Amino acid sequence: MDTSASALSPAPQEVPVRFRRMEDHHNLVPVHVVWEITLACNLKCQHCGSRAGRPRADELTTAEALDLVDQLAALGTREMTLIGGEAYLRRDWIDIVRRCRDHGMRTAIQTGARNLTDARLDQAVAAGLQGLGVSIDGLPDLHDRVRGVPGSYDQAISALRRAKVLGLDVSVNTQIGPETPAHLPDLMDRIIEAGATHWQIQLTVAMGNAVDNPDLLLQPYQLIDVMPLLARLYQEGVERGLLMIVGNNIGYFGPYERMWRGYGDESMHWTGCAAGQTTIGIEADGTIKGCPSLATSLYSAGHVRDMTVEDIWRHTERISFGRLRSVEEMWGYCRTCYYADACRAGCTWTSESLLGRRGNNPYCHHRVLDLAKHGLRERVVKVKEAPPESFAISEFALITEAIPGMEDAPPLPARDPEHVHIHPRERAAGGGTTPPRLEVCRGCDQYIWPHEETCPHCGSDVAAEAARHAEDTARRRALIEQAKRFLAGLQTAGME
Amino acid sequence: MSHIPLYAVAATQAIAKGDLAHLKSLHAEAEKHLQEYGDVATVLQLLKVEIAKAEAAKP
Numbered sequence: 170m171d172t173s174a175s176a177l178s179p180a181p182q183e184v185p186v187r188f189r190r191m192e193d194h195h196n197l198v199p200v201h202v203v204w205e206i207t208l209a210c211n212l213k214c215q216h217c218g219s220r221a222g223r224p225r226a227d228e229l230t231t232a233e234a235l236d237l238v239d240q241l242a243a244l245g246t247r248e249m250t251l252i253g254g255e256a257y258l259r260r261d262w263i264d265i266v267r268r269c270r271d272h273g274m275r276t277a278i279q280t281g282a283r284n285l286t287d288a289r290l291d292q293a294v295a296a297g298l299q300g301l302g303v304s305i306d307g308l309p310d311l312h313d314r315v316r317g318v319p320g321s322y323d324q325a326i327s328a329l330r331r332a333k334v335l336g337l338d339v340s341v342n343t344q345i346g347p348e349t350p351a352h353l354p355d356l357m358d359r360i361i362e363a364g365a366t367h368w369q370i371q372l373t374v375a376m377g378n379a380v381d382n383p384d385l386l387l388q389p390y391q392l393i394d395v396m397p398l399l400a401r402l403y404q405e406g407v408e409r410g411l412l413m414i415v416g417n418n419i420g421y422f423g424p425y426e427r428m429w430r431g432y433g434d435e436s437m438h439w440t441g442c443a444a445g446q447t448t449i450g451i452e453a454d455g456t457i458k459g460c461p462s463l464a465t466s467l468y469s470a471g472h473v474r475d476m477t478v479e480d481i482w483r484h485t486e487r488i489s490f491g492r493l494r495s496v497e498e499m500w501g502y503c504r505t506c507y508y509a510d511a512c513r514a515g516c517t518w519t520s521e522s523l524l525g526r527r528g529n530n531p532y533c534h535h536r537v538l539d540l541a542k543h544g545l546r547e548r549v550v551k552v553k554e555a556p557p558e559s560f561a562i563s564e565f566a567l568i569t570e571a572i573p574g575m576e577d578a579p580p581l582p583a584r585d586p587e588h589v590h591i592h593p594r595e596r597a598a599g600g601g602t603t604p605p606r607l608e609v610c611r612g613c614d615q616y617i618w619p620h621e622e623t624c625p626h627c628g629s630d631v632a633a634e635a636a637r638h639a640e641d642t643a644r645r646r647a648l649i650e651q652a653k654r655f656l657a658g659l660q661t662a663g664m665e
Numbered sequence: 666m667s668h669i670p671l672y673a674v675a676a677t678q679a680i681a682k683g684d685l686a687h688l689k690s691l692h693a694e695a696e697k698h699l700q701e702y703g704d705v706a707t708v709l710q711l712l713k714v715e716i717a718k719a720e721a722a723k724p
Contacts, residue, residue: 185678203673218672250673277674302674340675369675407681408689414676416669433683448670461672518671645684652691659698 186247196599203461207259213317218376242272270297282328300338307352333364340367371416380555389531390546418516423534440604441513462518501529505584544578611638
């Protein structure tokens with residue numbers, strides 16, 4: 170077991186700058202900004218949502234870009250992720266990194282890492298870059314095929330190693346399609362060996378090039394096998410110094426939610442899409458959205474050449490949809506789901522890109538498991554091509570069908586939308602609201618609304634199970650304290 | 666909580682938390698200590714045996 174990994178030796182007072190404080194929610198602070206600083210790219214990814222390749226015709230000038238950083242700093246942004254295209258293909262990217270760091274923002278890039286030379290890395294580190302995330306979608310054959318350039322896997326691994334030597338925080342992002350799961354165990358070994366400490370996992374989304382290549386999309390029902398695999402790798406990763414970060418479209422409220430959403434802190438669970446509430450996405454021409462991934466045609470909230478970022482952030486309708494929406498806009502299975510008002514159908518980008526309307530998301534483990542109990546599963550079929558633009562969406566049909574061999578399962582019961590629990594949301598003076606806070610039923614380890622006396626999932630007495638769990642927790646914590654004292658004593662003795 | 670926009674870099678400041686992570690960390694530390702210094706309980710037992718032997722051999 171590797172105990173040297175930072176993921177296992179936390180200093181308790183360290184809170185990642187990206188983590189939201191209650192005042193961030195209340196005051197609508199754009200804590201984390203993801204900025205496509207150029208659409209120029211040197212890879213040819215078959216699933217690229219933004220169809221990156223050539224730069225946009227009217228990308229921001231250096232002066233405009235630096236002014237944008239200043240405006241974001243004034244709004245309270247604490248973390249900046251620079252992306253592309255390929256961020257370092259923009260000539261002044263080092264100036265942007267430096268300006269972000271001058272404002273004290275935590276600054277990292279997410280990259281495909283092709284031709285990320287030592288010189289580029291050295292310049293970035295000198296400018297204050299703190300993190301490098303490399304996108305790797307499988308073992309070499311699959312990765313190179315999906316990314317469209319032979320040798321790109323080797324370059325990605327090389328970049329990880331070199332960034333690690335330079336002292337950067339190094340991580341990997343992996344998109345999951347139908348072929349990916351079989352690669353994940355070996356890929357985990359390789360990225361640990363290359364020095365990665367964090368591994369973000371996300372599903373490939375039906376946008377842009379991925380619509381042209383629908384074979385790269387996982388079918389919703391396949392989550393029934395993928396999620397247990399991810400859970401196993403999460404646990405193995407923790408023991409080996411690699412923390413799996415499940416992205417916004419891995420969810421929701423299934424049996425693993427309490428394990429991975431808060432990295433072991435059960436009080437952290439999915440609370441709905443945060444686009445436009447604590448997150449901003451920016452396109453290279455200065456278009457502002459609530460999340461970098463959302464369709465430009467639907468969510469372009471304004472342009473920094475026309476308005477200040479603060480005016481776009483505080484006053485435009487398209488960025489504030491997430492602040493104002495309710496369960497009334499939800500539909501399909503999600504509308505009557507037990508978690509409807511906590512979840513809001515998961516990742517807006519994923520569901521809306523797929524079905525052309527937000528509020529119903531088949532990529533949900535809770536839903537997949539529930540449907541399976543009733544002999545049902547869902548798959549998607551493309552019915553319309555996507556236009557050639559960046560962040561273009563199309564339309565997929567959602568098909569519910571019987572699982573072969575389970576035709577005799579009890580039918581899915583009809584659920585009354587009026588019975589969905591609504592979380593009261595009081596708007597703070599700053600315009601934001603407090604996200605819902607669920608509790609864990611200790612009888613079945615599933616999340617439940619705090620008012621429940623009997624668990625709707627397992628039928629247990631919630632208070633009795635909580636009391637039993639409290640005893641277990643007290644015993645466990647006492648052992649932890651005892652072990653800490655014992656080991657501290659040994660350490661002291663060893664130093665004498 | 667953390668929000669994970671999917672085009673963003675992973676939250677590299679995040680750390681494993683909770684009792685399980687603590688227990689595993691302490692377990693690893695104890696294992697490391699055992700490997701480095703040996704098993705105190707076994708050494709104690711061996712010391713007792715040798716003391717008993719030495720005392721038995723006293724004239």
